[in-house]
Amino acid sequence: MILKDFFIGLSQNQLLNSAAKKYGLKLGAQNVVAGTNIAETIESIKELNKHGISCTVDNLGEFVFEKEEATAAKNQILAVIQAIHENGVDAHISLKPSQLGLDIDYEFCKENIKEIVSAAHEYGIFVNFDMEDNARLQPSFNLLDELSENYDNIGTVIQAYFFRAEEDLHQHKNYRLRIVKGAYKESPEVAYQDKQEIDKNYIKLIEWHLLNGKFTSIATHDHNVINHVKQFVKENNIPNEKFEFQMLYGFRKEMQLDLAKEGYNFCTYVPFGQDWYGYFMRRLAERPQNMNLVVKQVFTKQTNTMIGLAAGAFLLGRLTKKK
Structure with a gap:
């Protein structure tokens, strides 16, 4: 838990976040984001598509509190949808309601997302609603349920x-669902805190939706989970068309290629933009073992220096609180 708290603390550090935006490429950001702009991202998607891998594209940024920012994010996502269509790549959209105004005004946010979903629907592009922390959980489900009355190209995430x-x-069994373990710090009143309990529930949810749901996206880097799912779908005669x-x-690249070669549907979560730092730190908080998967690819001398300084500040803060 201390390591998870550490990475979540880093994700919320404004000084480090600002430095990451300014020096992103020098710090190795190109290894965890597919591009800083749409053109670079489309090229990254094309390369993945060559290997039989589809993509879901995330315009990085969240917790927006100004309408101008939310509108800019909406326009950027609309431009991504247009680029996906024009380039004929195998990709869909992942969006965060908080980036599109959920913390500003619910109806304003709904109109922004409706515009995105409508544009995507016109081109036959799926839109996934990423789920965030507990405070934004129910409003996000409300958005999904309300918009699904008129659109069938949307789905969401179960944590x-x-x-x-x-x-x-x-x-929401009749939706296309991505099942994850969860990456935010949540209280014991609403969420499991023990890793074994989370892992057990994760497998339980995956199995149930594979048997009863529409389509299941199994989001994990854990080869034990992947091997379990392989065996489960084989034993229950679940066709490949029902899951991915x-x-x-940037994570476990060889395993991604291997799974695609084995004939499984595979989708890479493709983030792009300058605001990569908080996203990446939460990925490490979600599963600290991810550090081992990318440390040689991602971390440069400068990155390690930043994290080392932050670690010292974090530990000092904890010691100060204890006193």
Whole structure:
């Protein structure tokens, strides 16, 4: 838990976030984001498509509190949809409601997302609603449920660490769902804190949706989970058309290629933009073992220096609180 708290603390550090935006490429950001602009990202998607890998594209940024920022994010996502269509690449959209105004005004946010979903629907492009922290959980489900009355190209994420995850899964079984463990720091009142309990619930949710749901995206870098799913779908005669594996751009590249070669549907989560730092730190908080997967690819001398300084500040803060 200390390591998870550490990375979540880093994700919220404004000084480091600002430095990461300014020096992103020098710090190795190109290894965890597919590009800083749409043109670079499309080229990255084309390269993945060559290997039989589809993509879901995330315009990085969240927790927006100004309408101008939310509108700019909406326009950027609309431009991504247009680029996906014009280039004929195999990709869809992942969006965060908080980036599109959820913390400003619910109806304003809904109109922004509706515009995105409508544009994507016109081109037959799927849109996934990424789930965030507990405070934004129910409003995000409300957005999904309301917009699904008129659109069938949307789905969402179920986070296994929430106590309510099983109920949410059952209520949304007819949606395309991405199942994850969860990457935010949540209280013991709403979420499991023990890794074994989270892992157990994660497998339970995956199996149930594979048997009863529309389409399941299994988002994990854990080869034990992947091997379990392989065996489960074989034993239960679940066709490949019912599910896919998902991993993050830059993580376990060889395994991504191997799964695609084996004939499994595979989708890479492709983030792009300058605001990569908080996203990446939460990925390490979600599963600290991810550090081992990317340390040689991502971390440069400068990155290690930044994290070392932050670690010292973090530990000093904890010691100060204890006193």
